[in-house]
Amino acid sequence: MIVADRKSLEEILTMVKDNKKILIAGCKGCVTVCNVGGLKEVEILASSMKIARKKQGTHIDIDINVLERQCDNEYVAGVSDIIGNYDAVISLACGVGPQFLSEMYPDQTFYPGVNTTFFGGATQHGVWEERCAGCGTCAINNFGGLCPIARCAKSLMNGPCGGSSNGACEINKDTVCIWDVIVRKKMDAGKLEDLIGVRGIKNWRTARDGGPRRSIREELVQGNI
Amino acid sequence: MRLSYPADIKVIQVPCTGRVDILHLLNAIEDGADGVYVAGCLEGECHYIEGNLKARRKVEYVKKTLTELGIEPERVEMYNLSSAQGARFAEIASEMVGKIRELGPTPVKSTHAA
Structure with missing residues (x-):
């Protein structure tokens, strides 16, 4: 699978510092398996970002959506009805996801929420290693x-x-x-x-x-x- | 025993602290709780083997997240005590409330959409 690491909260918060309404888009593929961009991680990021903004005293609306896969246009098309409702979208998929989204929705801004690292597998719970x-x-x-x-x-x-x-x-x-x-x-x-x-x-x-x-x-x- | 402990605490019961999720802790902070602590069974005494150990790891994760956000990690804690230690429960409650009072109110203020 493709392995990724989530970007730091500081980096993600800086990316969307001027946005008031964002969507965090997860992916049920590889990034769910490597515990970085599935439903749980999307929810954790959303909550962490809301805490950060509340601490700052600025409001942010965050919706979440976990696509079946962000590397298939048929699933990327599934968010066509809602994608225009946001100032920006953070994708927690591998580097492929935000590119497929950017190509299908050229008017929207997509930010990568993860650093895609390598093709590999888990050698133990929580440890992934490169293999290909x-x-x-x-x-x-x-x-x-x-x-x-x-x-x-x-x-x-x-x-x-x-x-x-x-x-x-x-x-x-x-x-x-x-x-x-x-x-x-x-x-x-x-x-x-x-x-x-x-x-x-x-x-x-x-x-x-x-x-x-x-x-x-x-x-x-x-x-x- | 008729022990008293600070009224500032809202107790939420779960079948085992293994049920406590990172999101439960984060959501509590997000919704304005000044602090959250998990009171689990003594280590090695979990009926489900390692529910309390998992809870501790989740608490540690949330502490790390709060640190990243510039919020005192001490606002989230894990305690271990047995269900027979009523006096210790009251002591922990006072200890946690004292610690939070020292830290002051949460910096996470409720905001409203403009």
Whole structure:
């Protein structure tokens, strides 16, 4: 899923400091799963903002709405009747959400309420870790099912660098050296020779280096199947 | 026991402090409460195993939020006592009321739409 962190209250309050009536739009997708932009978090933000404004002595009307997903136009269209009623909208979806909203409702102002961070998953309750860099050419099968693109600080493809120490990466002792894990896994499986061949230069054109990406599924473009 | 405690307190009963939500605490502050405290069972004595521990974490979250908003975090507290400790309940009530009196009225004033 896409993982995000909520922006600080100070940053959000500054964004809407001149607005008197706002909508906070949540999303039932990834940001609900990573506890940053679902109904609960939307309600908490609304209440916190009202407290801040009351402390300041200025009034603010805040409505909330949690869309099924903000990354699908059919759901984004669901707020067309109400979107014009507000001075501004704070979206607690990932960076995709406020863009879909901005594209559909060009006259409205949308603010991102979260910082979108990475593709990952929860390793324990409350802890999320990056697992995928979305490079567009998945090759984790070559590395024991682990991704050195996303999980090695240098995205090395041919083994660890000299900064690997006791299984930790030199950038941070809490960051696992994924190459250490890959090599150990291959050793345990008796397949270390899988890593011997020199891997050629990775083609990054499928990643961000090739510019904004688009995925087209012809059979779906033609209609539902 | 006929113990008395300050009349400033409004008691809201819940089946277990695990039922208390972050929003309950925030909404109380939002609606102008000078302070809110949660009186849960003693740690390790929760009938639902960890309801009181969860409540403490929620209280800590709200304290953090209030700090971010420039409001004294001491306005929200968690206390642990058993249902047999009536005297302690009265003592906590007085302690909390005393603390809030020291802090003064809430800075969260009711506002009206212009």
